[in-house]
Amino acid sequence: MCGIVGLYLKNPALESQLGALFEPMLIAMTDRGPDSAGFAIYGDEVADGCKLTLRHENPEYDWEALAEAARAELNAEVSWFQNATVAVFKMHCNAETATAFMAEKAADVMVLSAGHSIEILKEVGLPEQIAGTFNLKGMKGTHIIGHTRMATESAVTMAGSHPFSTGEDLCLVHNGSLSNHNRLRLELKRQGIHFETENDSEVAAGYLMHRLQEGDSLTEALENALTALDGFFTFTIGTRDGFAVVRDPIACKPAVLAETDDYVAMASEYQALTTLPGIENARVWEPEAARVYVWERS
Amino acid sequence: MKTLDLATTTLRDINQALHDQAAECTEREWRITGAKGDHNLACGLDAALSIDIVGHAGYYCAGMNKKAHVVVHGNAGQGVAENMMSGSVRVKGQASQSAGATAHGGLLVIEGDAGARCGISLKGAEIVVGGSVGHMSCFMAQAGALVVCGDAGDALGDSLYETRIFVKGTVASLGADCIQKEMRPEHIEYLTDLLNRAGINEDASAFKRYGSARNLYNFKVDNVSAY
Numbered sequence: 001m002c003g004i005v006g007l008y009l010k011n012p013a014l015e016s017q018l019g020a021l022f023e024p025m026l027i028a029m030t031d032r033g034p035d036s037a038g039f040a041i042y043g044d045e046v047a048d049g050c051k052l053t054l055r056h057e058n059p060e061y062d063w064e065a066l067a068e069a070a071r072a073e074l075n076a077e078v079s080w081f082q083n084a085t086v087a088v089f090k091m092h093c094n095a096e097t098a099t100a101f102m103a104e105k106a107a108d109v110m111v112l113s114a115g116h117s118i119e120i121l122k123e124v125g126l127p128e129q130i131a132g133t134f135n136l137k138g139m140k141g142t143h144i145i146g147h148t149r150m151a152t153e154s155a156v157t158m159a160g161s162h163p164f165s166t167g168e169d170l171c172l173v174h175n176g177s178l179s180n181h182n183r184l185r186l187e188l189k190r191q192g193i194h195f196e197t198e199n200d201s202e203v204a205a206g207y208l209m210h211r212l213q214e215g216d217s218l219t220e221a222l223e224n225a226l227t228a229l230d231g232f233f234t235f236t237i238g239t240r241d242g243f244a245v246v247r248d249p250i251a252c253k254p255a256v257l258a259e260t261d262d263y264v265a266m267a268s269e270y271q272a273l274t275t276l277p278g279i280e281n282a283r284v285w286e287p288e289a290a291r292v293y294v295w296e297r298s
Numbered sequence: 299m300k301t302l303d304l305a306t307t308t309l310r311d312i313n314q315a316l317h318d319q320a321a322e323c324t325e326r327e328w329r330i331t332g333a334k335g336d337h338n339l340a341c342g343l344d345a346a347l348s349i350d351i352v353g354h355a356g357y358y359c360a361g362m363n364k365k366a367h368v369v370v371h372g373n374a375g376q377g378v379a380e381n382m383m384s385g386s387v388r389v390k391g392q393a394s395q396s397a398g399a400t401a402h403g404g405l406l407v408i409e410g411d412a413g414a415r416c417g418i419s420l421k422g423a424e425i426v427v428g429g430s431v432g433h434m435s436c437f438m439a440q441a442g443a444l445v446v447c448g449d450a451g452d453a454l455g456d457s458l459y460e461t462r463i464f465v466k467g468t469v470a471s472l473g474a475d476c477i478q479k480e481m482r483p484e485h486i487e488y489l490t491d492l493l494n495r496a497g498i499n500e501d502a503s504a505f506k507r508y509g510s511a512r513n514l515y516n517f518k519v520d521n522v523s524a525y
Contacts, residue, residue, distance in 0.1 A: 249433075251413075269335055269356065269375065270373070270375065271336070273335075274334040284354075286395075289432070289433060
């Protein structure tokens with residue numbers, strides 16, 4: 001069992017409150033996932049260059065030394081800030097170059113996300129502690145998706161914590177379990193998709209990345225996922241401009257959607273939506289099985 | 299009438315207060331306010347109480363109900379009125395999956411839509427849905443009735459035993475061994491009575507009836523060579 005939550009703002013006036021609106025949603029799903037928690041927030045866009053969220057086992061890690069090495073090696077401007085256990089690097093180069101640099105020069109640094117807009121923050125522990133660690137309630141942005149994990153398929157580790165990202169600005173949170181992930185991972189590796197873990201959910205993120213690289217729209221990629229992925233899933237997906245929800249054809253794993261003029265919100269259970277403004281009058285419904293729901297900024 | 303608010307009284311205390319009425323009934327009418335998707339509200343009741351739940355209920359609301367009449371003034375999560383024995387449960391909004399699962403008796407009315415697996419393994423209760431139901435509704439249902447005023451999703455009545463199914467709208471697909479059957483006068487009479495009891499204003503003659511073809515009841519001798 002896991003809890004997943006997402007909030008996509010339609011009203012830009014709420015962007016400064018994104019973290020504050022989202023924090024109680026994440027914490028409300030503690031009962032479904034007390035092992036680890038994380039979230040992917042979209043905002044503070046780096047249009048010219050890229051943004052990486054990085055983590056190191058050593059809390060005293062010298063991020064400035066890494067930034068200096070990157071400046072020298074890539075001949076690019078690099079600025080960074082630290083948020084608890086992670087550092088966010090903004091770099092004047094493309095994400096591919098930046099991640100290649102990290103893999104080569106700082107192999108012990110874990111790249112949690114790469115893109116223009118995405119920041120992934122995740123830890124092992126209770127959702128409330130993790131929200132506090134990263135000061136979630138102070139965060140701004142356009143959309144955010146989160147996960148509270150009760151591990152079933154793999155261990156309670158950072159590697160198994162969601163959200164998973166396998167491509168620029170793409171991330172996925174998953175409630176369920178996939179049964180054909182090993183075979184699919186092998187096929188995707190042959191197609192050049194890189195995986196960090198043995199986790200089943202990461203394969204779903206990798207599959208979507210592969211489909212998007214092949215030219216699928218987000219909707220097409222998710223429709224293809226419905227046939228390619230075998231198992232139980234409710235997914236919530238974030239892209240640079242979009243937000244999507246899809247459930248497998250059996251639809252055992254729960255999901256509730258709510259929509260107002262101001263936002264679209266998704267949660268495993270309605271309890272996680274009760275603190276949102278105007279929820280009393282929101283359109284609240286259960287997403288149908290095997291139907292792709294997508295919201296995108298034009 | 300006694301009012302209990304979930305903001306000030308714990309769910310455990312609320313359910314205990316309702317359970318206490320089985321030994322000695324001191325209050326017949328109850329109102330539970332402040333429901334925000336809480337699970338297991340008004341479960342396991344065993345007294346002829348009338349209970350209004352204001353707000354949205356979470357999972358298993360009014361599960362195992364006996365004798366009580368529960369109204370949810372909002373939506374209900376998974377398994378509303380699961381394994382109900384008698385009494386009634388009414389959901390003014392919509393219900394999630396497995397509504398009325400394994401229910402033996404009583405009446406479940408969902409004024410809006412119900413999700414997947416509505417009436418799964420139904421054992422004798424009557425379920426009336428004002429809107430539509432999702433896939434695999436009445437899977438392995440054994441007795442009782444399901445009435446759907448809207449449409450039914452895929453695999454309706456898969457592996458059905460003797461539950462009667464009435465659908466006014468379209469059926470996406472029928473499950474194994476579920477077939478459409480003739481709507482005879484006694485069925486119209488039964489359905490008219492059930493719709494009246496459910497307080498749903500529909501014309502029984504507009505419904506189609508579905509039931510078991512009873513082909514799965516017995517071992518087919520043609521398959522004996524497989525053993």
